Amino acid sequence: MHLFSKIIVPIAILTSTFISSIVFAQTEQQCVACHQEQVSGWQQSDHAKSMAIADKNSVLAPFTEEVAEHYGQKAKFYRQSKQFKVDISYGKSIDTYTVDYTFGHYPLQQYLVETKQGGYQVLPFAWDSRVKDEGGQRWYHNYQDEEIKPADRLHWRQPLQNWNGMCADCHSDGLKRNYDLDKNQFSSTFTNINVGCLSCHGAMSESHLSQQQNKQSPTVATKQGAWHRKAGQNTAKWQGEKRDNSFMEQCFACHALRAPLTDGIDPKKAFLDQFSPQFIQSPNYHVDGQIKEEVYVYGSFLQSKMYANGVNCIDCHDQHTMKIKIAGNGLCLQCHASEVFDKPEHHNHQANSDGAQCVNCHMTENRYMGVDDRRDHSFKIPRPDLSKKFASPNACTSCHQQKDNDWAVAMLKNWQVKPRADSVSRQHFWTIKNGLPITIEQHLAIIADENLDIMSRATALQMLGQSTEQLSAPLLKPYVTHKEELLRLASANVGVLVHPGFRAELLAPLLDDSLKAIRVAAARALADVYIPEAVVASFDQAFKELTLANQLSSWRGEGRLNLASMAMAKNDLKSTEQAYKQAIEVEPYFDAVYSNLAELYRSQGKDNQVASVLNKGINQVPTSALLHYAYGLHFVRQKKLPKAIELFKKAMVLAPQDPQYPYIYTLALDGNGETDKAILLLTDYVKRYPQNQQLVELGLSFSQKRQNRQAFEYFMSLRQD
Template sequence: MVLFSSLLKVMLVLSTLFATNTLAQGDSACVDCHTEQVNKWQQSDHAKAMAIADSSTVKANFDKQTAKHYGQKAYFYKNKGKYFVDISYNDKVQTLEIAYTFGHYPLQQYLVETKAGSYQVLPFAWDSRDKEEGGQRWYHNYANEEIKPEDRLHWRQPLQNWNGMCADCHSDGLKRNYDVQQNRFASEFSNINVGCVSCHGDKQQHSEQATKNKADTTHVTHSSTVDKGVWKREFGEDTARWIGAKRDNSFMDNCFSCHSLRAPLTDGIEPNNHFLDQFTPQLLQAPAYHVDGQIKEEVYVYGSFLQSKMFAKGVNCIDCHDQHTMKVKIPGNGLCLQCHASEVFDKPEHHNHDVGSEGAQCVNCHMPDNRYMGVDDRRDHSFKIPRPELSKQFSSPNACTSCHQDKDNDWALNFMKSWKIKPRIDSKTQRDFFMLKSGQPLALDSHLAIIADDNIDVISRATALQMLTFSTQEISSDALQPYLHHEQELLRLAAASVGTLINSGIRAQALGHLLDDPRKAIRVAAARSMVDIYMPQANLASFNKAFKELTVSLEQSGWRGEGRLNQGLLAIDKSNFSDAEKHFKEAIRVEPYFDAAYSNLAEFYRMQNKPAQVISVYNAGLNKVPSSALLNYGYGLHLVRNQQLPKAVPLFKKAMTLDPANSQYGYVYALSVDGTGDTKQAIAILKSIIANYPQNQQLVELGLSLAQKAQDKPSFDYFMGLRGTY
């Protein structure tokens, strides 16, 4: 998303517009004793996370500058020391004052107040890079797309709202204070940028004691980082090992609170609280991650780092990053060579590139970067090795062809063979996991074997466990039992989230103990899986408490369509149909271009046997979002159910055209064409789309069936050839 910049004010500033409290005591008093740490912090992105827009903070050129993007135009200028923008789409012009800067490098964004207490991120950002790098210019956040006012990504829509999308990670003590009933914010923070409090918590008592008698002058970041041990490489070892007491890396929960893709459970972030008591994390599913676990969408660091061998061995953030500047401690390969032997890894025999070249840099092979927000390059923290063979099979990227863009995966494979590099041999469970994540059907025993494999990292196992919801095979409660009681919290969380797979008659017995789990995310997931069953008296008090936590968690996203939609789905499971209808309608009111709200309301009316309302909702949705593949597909299914197949066919075709990545749309389109009697055309359609999904069993089997029906032997042989690839 364009809403987060990891970029950030040189001085702690009190916002007179938002903050109702004085500067946090732990921040304003820190300078007196911790000058060195504060000076370092002032160099950090955290210090520049957000600031009042003035001449000391605005980096962009506001000297009567114009930026254009398709039908959108912005004119930036100054007036009496303040910063303004006249922004228009076609003929509609609005003048807005720039209230805040957001970030600083490699881009700076700007916030404007569009209604009382609600701030939006402008669609144009300032490229802060040097001119030689292509910077010092205004550019649109979606440079290659026309974002019209009816698009969910338009800057006036909820997905570009500061209060809900961005605020809690750019200011200390942020509370969204969203009023669900009034659909408005009264957000406030204790400190405009990310200062001491966000990592250390409120140190007021510590400060008062130190001021009183100078007795306590410690400047330890977190007690957990005072390690009783050392990274040490013994004679003959290539890589250092941790020698000493087991490290307590729990402080990283503070880092993960913002450097992760997650859903909030509460309003705001409490420093030093457990990550799973404040958030439910996104696991490694598509489309956020590639099949091999590399980052794809803007998922930050948590999901990739938890896959890494580094994390498994006890490496933490501040082994590599200075805890106050947040910059890496040592430039170049020296950072990695703190633990990895230079005589082994920093030689052409290992990296096969010229010494000092870009290809000889550790990070360029093992931490390839992805570009987000137009100019922001961020590195993958799973520390993988280049795997062109996986790229060839699953279209995941690799460092070789990402750098040598004029070459293909076969070239990379041949080059690696010439280097005498032994091919990576994955275990069967690891290969099956790749297949599972690529969308291929997998036997239940093979699926469960992935989850049980201790040699696979925990977040990947949890992802596989969560993906049991996509299985078409019946799953016994015995298969889930080990994970409902597992010591690994992510496995308990994933097991709780798929608890609806357990027969309703025994679900309370199987999940009941998780209603009292130490972690809120797990309690909430368990409650969500139990809302539609009879609750025994023994579990009732715990369920009511966890259900309240679930309700609060859903309210945190009530300002956007998904939040209201999830409330509606919960109401359906509680058999509260009047509330469900209300929530679905509220989702449309809050976010009128959110197609899933129309789709679910239409499905609700279908369940209520109200066909006229179904048609009305689909027509309203397609009027607002005509480019929605989901709505075209859903309306087509409605027509099929009502024996109007010929009218449905063009809708299925449009859905497939709008979202070619969804193989289901192509499958149903071909099936519907066959249903009209044109089997030959249906086969041609399948052949035209199956190139994108050569290993899709569903498409291949349909092709075989249609070819057999048409007695088309060449086509039958074609699809049989594809059958051998999965």
């Protein structure tokens, strides 16, 4: 593995003019002096190579006049003196940039360029650093299968490709974004250019440093114990003092899909005191909880039996190299009996083959960023039967790509492998995640089932809105005061379902929770209700934290959108309008902002401004189904159904996966006296969206209206009671 010669320890220090020179960080020098073995391991890690100043030692791509092209966008990479340059052209325009930093090293390396003062963007092309035999040693576009035009949120010059906001805090020690809300400008700083000692250990105390200088051994707090497998046990159990796995909070800070609540990461603070995590919902996760989008590790690992039984990151990964401790099945066989699990009788594949590797069945890979294969950490058993129901992947057909799920189910049956019976709660959880209804009693039973993992229970709690439009305070109260922090967080998020008259009393304890994520979620839920005098001070403080969190993210459209929502909750319509307009300035290709601003104008009876905003939005984002839908609703209110129908039809074309658009389209056809056409179309739509009962019910209604018995019987046959 290539080590960057200039990265001995994390060494870059920022000045007010960003990076002006490279010097040794004093605290890091002191670490190196006494922890040479740990530093040697760290030098082999991805952390050590997370970011570097671009020079001949850190840049892996040739930069020898190579040209990369993607849907008409061209990039030429070359060197000029000691600088690394790139010319990017789209049409006749050519822009030249200087590469200031490398980002990562394997299996890809990205490059950062300054596009405005203090603002750095990731180039649209990355270097595939894998060996040539694996398809590497080439330039490729970050979105290989898509044409990303300039008027697209994903275009490389837009906020979603911004280093300061999107990436920086997990690639450098002590990163501070320092975003100026009014100027829409960053002046970011960091302590060390890459991820080193400070990111995990924090700044050491003076007493610790003086101990090292006096060559005294520091006191290391440990938990005595080990994993032991007794005779007759297939899997080891922890023996000894209860494990303290709280250190994983530091890992989760970067290995989780989450929204930041603070500027920068403090390794000595709890994860939920700095971030609000995403739960395991669509579209980021499959129905059965497997990872789908780029969600990292937190959400999947918390579903696992390993997490529930006390396994932590460094049971499998070396804490400094971050590499797995043992190659192959030996890693798993530290705890799982080889005579049971590493046998063809268990895995039904030839010994030592790819199919016999534990991880290939229980930690399937997803590919992200074009070349980066990452494993699912929920450690699930292959379930092709669930794949048939939910279109989720499974290890069998992922490997045997020429085969289907029926084949895989049959093979498992031939092996006399019968999946363990799924609990009623688990089945109901999958049902709601698949978008189908269950009763409120069934839904509450999922949340109460302590045999389910905490991540699934918390996700179910957050999804209560699928089973009820309003929630009574007594039903939610046990989770407001629950010992499990994720259940408290989810109860705060779902608190808006409680009647405004009872909401403040119910959620008041969460305003003083020890974790910021819970406090700000409670403040968000209480923003539009009366706050009793006794809790005003707590609410004001939590609301201030919520405001600061939204301001931190206001370099992108969602942050400004959240600021607008907060102003709306306070009935401050002027500030709401201003925040929406600022969101458009910050991110002009974010369609939701136009839709929300139009809705604000609609509520004020400003129909001309509604049309103007939606027109502007469609001109900026012509591929937005949402804006065509919103504009169609405007014409419905104007009683101009033909125009509305045209726009709804366009929305269907732009977002064929969304059943809401055919629903509103056929509803408009009916309103326009074209009910028979609507019925005919619905017979096709219910096949296209087989799980959507709204379309079935609409078909039944129209069939009754037209006394179409044949159509009525057809839709009745599809009804799910």
